[in-house]
Amino acid sequence: MDTKEVNSVDTPLIISDGCCVHFGSAPALESVDFSINKGKKVAVVGPNGGGKSTLFNALAGLIPLTEGSLTIDGKSPDEARGTVSYVPQKDLINWNFPLSVKQVVEMGITSRKLFNVFNRKKINQKINKALQDVGLYEKVNDNIKSLSGGQLQRVLIARALAQDSEILLLDEAFSAVDIGAEEDIMQLIDSINLDGKTILIATHDVNNLEEKFDEVLCLNKHCCAYGDPSEVLTPQVIEEMYGSHTELFMNKSHFKKEENNSSD
């Protein structure tokens, strides 16, 4: 039995029951239903404006639901604050600030209490551990402006690890990083996932999801499909999400299998 099987318990951790979010009269999410078990690694895919970031914002307690319910370990997102770490899209962060890697990771330990309960030694230990986990320990005192896109993403993941929360939300984690950096981030996410964390990643890349993720949540304002990527990513679901651009995903292995089956 591998570590993953031990950690991935079939206990629903995140349950969305008819979750709706509206901005004014415009629907961003309509009646979204899914249930994510603890320790799963889930890809959230869909077109731009399909509701991926809206769902993450709702899970993080940043926006209220219009209808339905969304629970994290039985609690509302507001009550569950602290159990969720959020790595937002990179362009939502103010990179003007000349901060060190250490300062950014320490934000994961910053609380609303003015005087931290941890002493300086414990804080440093937590920061160093998080940076070792993401392979950036030697960059602890470097300015974030000197880092590559992939390294910046890993610093934000280290910040989330320092927070020590159960659930990790990564919005567009692979945008503006090269293929090598994407591979590094994916390996890092795999190792974090092996430690039992539940991870949701919003991504535009629907290729090879079955190799990288346990489950996929397909969104286009509503839930088009949810489940094992090799089972749910059918041409119909892709078309429901991306309209007439299905041919772009036709090189997918299970699409080919499906085509072969139909020709048999």
Place this chain on the structure above:
Amino acid sequence: MIELILDPFRYDFMIRSLITAFASGAMLSILGPFAINRNMGFMADAMAHATLPIIAVGVFLGFSISELGVPAAILIAIFLGIIIKNTNVGEDTAIGIIFSSFFALGFVLISLLNVTINLEDLLFGQILAVSTSDVYIVVSLLTIVFLVVIIYFKQLLFYSFDPIGAEVKGLNTTFLNYLFLILLSIAIVGSLQTVGIILVLSMLIIPAAAAKLVTDTFVNSIKVSVLFGVISSITGLYLSYFLNLPSGPSMSLVATSIFVLAFLSNKIRKKGSLATVTIS
């Protein structure tokens, strides 16, 4: 040389002015690095201009500009914060509307209420006119700004760097937003007598911009910004004393000179490091 430096201390009004210049220079440049990295220059300018109607009514009721400082700052910060959050015309547009309409309202009120204010002093500062109570108020405001920034430094930095991350982490981002706006407003209103409505922006952003060019970390940029801010205000005051120049514009020009030097030093440093890389 020492005699020259000590010469202004023969006069009480110059001692009061030097203390006020120090306090204003330090107060504005503590907040400057936050303001420039958050691109809040326009907002700060609007805050300064929005003080005019409050000053008009306050002076009409018998208060001095310094006495109006804290309540005016809180009023302006909360009002600007609410308007920006609740309008959907865009932040820049909302600030622009408040900026111009409040400034216009100020002039109309000064005329309607027949308030005796020297507009040139208000726009460009008149530090030589500060009273002893003004000095106490400005030094108190510097103490408040300094202590609040020290106490809330990590929260303010987190919120300024990544507001969404800070909110998810459970920080009270609405409070932090208004706290910073109030601090900024306090520093601006508290410095109006030193540099005036028009030039207060220069003392907020120029020392911070110069510091950003010669430092590598945010904390160091605050320390150097304060140093540049204090040097600018004190040197500007000395120049105005010895050369009979207006004090506010002198301080502003000293700050600009420091910025030019920092800019050139940054360019030379970058060229030097490029040459080293090419040789190696």
